[in-house]
Amino acid sequence: MTVQIIKHIDIEGPGTIGDFLNDDGISYDVIDVFNGMPLPSSLSDTSAVIVLGGPMNVYEEDKHPFLKQEDEFIKKVIDKGLPTLGFCLGAQLIAKAKGASVKKNPQKEIGWFNVSVTEDGSSDPLFQGFQGEFDVFQWHGDTFDIPEGAVRLAESELCLNQAFRVDHNIYGLQFHVEVTDEMIYQWIDAYRDEVDSLKGIVDPDQIIADTKTKTESYRAQARLFCSNFVKLI
Numbered sequence: 001m002t003v004q005i006i007k008h009i010d011i012e013g014p015g016t017i018g019d020f021l022n023d024d025g026i027s028y029d030v031i032d033v034f035n036g037m038p039l040p041s042s043l044s045d046t047s048a049v050i051v052l053g054g055p056m057n058v059y060e061e062d063k064h065p066f067l068k069q070e071d072e073f074i075k076k077v078i079d080k081g082l083p084t085l086g087f088c089l090g091a092q093l094i095a096k097a098k099g100a101s102v103k104k105n106p107q108k109e110i111g112w113f114n115v116s117v118t119e120d121g122s123s124d125p126l127f128q129g130f131q132g133e134f135d136v137f138q139w140h141g142d143t144f145d146i147p148e149g150a151v152r153l154a155e156s157e158l159c160l161n162q163a164f165r166v167d168h169n170i171y172g173l174q175f176h177v178e179v180t181d182e183m184i185y186q187w188i189d190a191y192r193d194e195v196d197s198l199k200g201i202v203d204p205d206q207i208i209a210d211t212k213t214k215t216e217s218y219r220a221q222a223r224l225f226c227s228n229f230v231k232l233i
Helices: 015-023 066-080 089-097 181-190 192-197 204-230
Strands: 002-007 028-032 046-051 084-087 102-117 133-144 151-155 163-166 170-173
Touching: 002 015, 015 028, 015 204, 046 066, 046 089, 066 084, 066 089, 084 089, 089 102, 089 133, 089 163, 089 170, 102 204, 133 204, 181 192, 181 204
Parallel strands: 002 028, 002 046, 046 084, 084 170
Antiparallel strands: 102 133, 102 151, 151 163, 163 170
16 A cells, blocks of 8 residues: 655655655655646555645646646545645645635745644644644645635634644645755745745745754654654555
8 A cells, every 4th residue: 555645846745754654664656747647547555645735726727737637636535535634735725625715815924933723633633742832834825715524723823724634534734744954945946036026024044044943843743743644544
């Protein structure tokens, strides 16, 4: 059985989550849909699905046809009840597949921010070990509504819906658990136009400085998220 990891752009790969799956002896395949890799036609050999982030929006299906194919795939995954975890765009795609709307957030979140665990989140299996507020890395302009029947697990001042669970094992996280230091530095370079357009709101030098101080604690946090998710597989 294999974990299927869906990737939408070269610089947003599995990061720490890939490292931890390797450490746990769990095999995974990375499906690069942006570069034309096909999604599995059958889920018989799939033990879980992880949907990564990307700079595109869920409603850009005309520009990125793979998003429509991915929407259908995620619906099949949900119907089958496979453990599923989405980060950022991945969370928005899961929300969309469940009929929730995805739209612009009042303010972009780029950099390090606090999120708070809700009462439901404090007792959730994926959030075991997380209480109160904790630091996360963010890079998003859109937000999702909580799908009907889903539970909000985390929230923040600038973006209310930070995490949700559908059924008992399908999760969407607006923030990025999987990032490494190198990925963050790559994003600052690759998305420089976006960063420059937010001058006075986003300070790339501060993001780099914060990243250097948070490396160890954030990797430990990612390890905990991954361990909690692996228990669901």
